[in-house]
Amino acid sequence: MITAGTVKESIINRRQLSTVAAQLGLEVVGIVPPAYPSAGNLFDHWIAEGKHGEMAFLERYRDVRLDPRKILPGCRSVVVFCMSYQHSSFRTVDSLSEPQVAAYARFQDYHKVLRRKVETVFQSLSCSHDDYRVTVDSAPVLERALAAQGQSGFIGKNTLWISPEFGSQVLLAEAFTTLDLTFDDKTPVPVDRKTEQGGCGPCRQCQTACPTGALDEAYRLDARKCLAYWTIENRGPIPLEFWPHLSKYYFGCDICQTACPYNIKPKRRLEPPQDLEPRLNWDLFTVATMDDNAYRDMFGGTPMTRAKRSGLRRNALIAMAVTGHPRLQEAIVFAERDGGTPLDETVAQIKQRKSAGG
Numbered sequence: 038m039i040t041a042g043t044v045k046e047s048i049i050n051r052r053q054l055s056t057v058a059a060q061l062g063l064e065v066v067g068i069v070p071p072a073y074p075s076a077g078n079l080f081d082h083w084i085a086e087g088k089h090g091e092m093a094f095l096e097r098y099r100d101v102r103l104d105p106r107k108i109l110p111g112c113r114s115v116v117v118f119c120m121s122y123q124h125s126s127f128r129t130v131d132s133l134s135e136p137q138v139a140a141y142a143r144f145q146d147y148h149k150v151l152r153r154k155v156e157t158v159f160q161s162l163s164c165s166h167d168d169y170r171v172t173v174d175s176a177p178v179l180e181r182a183l184a185a186q187g188q189s190g191f192i193g194k195n196t197l198w199i200s201p202e203f204g205s206q207v208l209l210a211e212a213f214t215t216l217d218l219t220f221d222d223k224t225p226v227p228v229d230r231k232t233e234q235g236g237c238g239p240c241r242q243c244q245t246a247c248p249t250g251a252l253d254e255a256y257r258l259d260a261r262k263c264l265a266y267w268t269i270e271n272r273g274p275i276p277l278e279f280w281p282h283l284s285k286y287y288f289g290c291d292i293c294q295t296a297c298p299y300n301i302k303p304k305r306r307l308e309p310p311q312d313l314e315p316r317l318n319w320d321l322f323t324v325a326t327m328d329d330n331a332y333r334d335m336f337g338g339t340p341m342t343r344a345k346r347s348g349l350r351r352n353a354l355i356a357m358a359v360t361g362h363p364r365l366q367e368a369i370v371f372a373e374r375d376g377g378t379p380l381d382e383t384v385a386q387i388k389q390r391k392s393a394g395g
């Protein structure tokens with residue numbers, strides 16, 4: 038008997054999905070089963086060691102996180118998509134004088150844009166909402182573990198999903214679907230060799246470039262040492278030991294990606310879609326002193342709201358302190374006037390650092 042499902046399945050294959058996705062500026066990076074061969078154990082071990090720091094959300098919904106079938110009743114396949122944020126104008130960022138924002142955050146919020154695009158792919162292939170569920174970092178899913186099972190990439194020592202063709206500066210999204218699609222036929226990428234299908238081989242560029250030792254153990258990031266964790270996820274003060282490393286990025290960190298040969302010389306450059314709007318780059322003083330209205334105007338609808346206004350002000354104050362910004366004193370006055378966590382602690386740290394000769 039031919040059902041609506043089987044008709045769709047016969048139409049929807051990788052080529053079809055890729056063609057529609059490409060029109061929207063997306064790449065299909067995998068059509069994979071809703072299961073992880075080994076990631077569950079790796080994840081449990083990572084949490085048990087406390088490498089997630091204070092990110093308590095990663096401890097929740099363990100049963101769903103380790104069993105992707107639970108994301109959608111009747112799920113039989115997962116299609117993993119990616120969208121680039123390697124804007125050509127951003128290549129020189131490391132040579133700029135002021136600390137910057139990580140490249141992915143210099144656009145409008147990718148969550149909404151990616152979701153809308155993946156929804157459009159499925160709708161244009163006549164799928165109904167009952168057939169699929171789209172996630173973009175919006176459900177307990179190990180996105181990179183799913184992506185790595187597809188034919189287009191692998192997980193590097195910096196823990197990022199990397200395409201041997203266009204590198205790692207992409208964001209991932211998944212469509213969990215009840216459709217029985219043909220999975221990618223993939224031989225696992227050997228971790229000890231560099232091959233046409235990817236792999237790090239003996240390279241350690243990301244590990245040596247990471248300024249804090251967060252990647253000392255290859256393939257396992259210690260978030261408690263990662264600048265992206267401290268500047269995006271952490272709500273309290275940032276320990277002084279990390280301050281000297283905040284002179285390049287004051288929100289997120291791209292150091293282990295910009296060091297990676299797969300990003301330095303990609304075989305194919307993947308530009309972000311035209312409708313992924315770039316946002317203005319604000320100077321540190323403006324960020325360190327912004328009030329609520331200014332915050333909404335400057336950062337509303339961007340990924341930077343993850344750190345909240347107080348986190349962004351904290352980060353900018355620290356970046357001003359470590360780079361010897363001429364308006365630091367003025368910014369401190371604003372911070373003292375407004376007060377609250379983590380500004381109070383940050384101002385106290387600036388004073389402590391100054392009295393210790395920093």
Ligand code: B12
Pocket residue numbers: 075076077079080083092095139140141173174175176177178179180181182185192195196197198199205206207208209210228256258260263265266269270288289290291293
């Ligand atoms: C929490 C989180 C963070 C944390 C922790 C990062 C980390 N490495 O775990 C912090 C705040 C530090 C962070 C930083 C960044 N993040 Co983040 N983050 C996440 C989030 C929400 C969960 C990741 C998670 O579950 N971590 C737990 C660890 C244990 O899981 P994992 O890294 O996915 O690793 C599993 C697989 O590697 C698997 N595995 C499967 N196969 C294989 C094979 C081998 C050989 C090995 C060793 C392992 C392995 O084992 C692991 C355990 O299950 C994801 C979105 C999501 N829901 O997945 C985004 C996500 C990983 N982040 C993303 C980005 C862009 C970043 C930053 C680049 C942002 C920035 N510029 O500052 C940095 C990169 C830092 C880095 N080197 O990873 C992208 C990555 C895209 C990509 N190309 O990989 C994601 C996927 C968001 C998205 N939707 O695109 N992030």
Ligand code: SF4
Pocket residue numbers: 195246247248249250251252258262263264265266289290291292293294
């Ligand atoms: S994001 Fe920065 S701090 Fe974190 S692992 Fe990469 S290089 Fe290290």
Ligand code: SF4
Pocket residue numbers: 193194195196236237239240241242243244296297298299
């Ligand atoms: S820098 Fe080298 S070791 Fe690190 S992810 Fe890239 S290829 Fe792998």
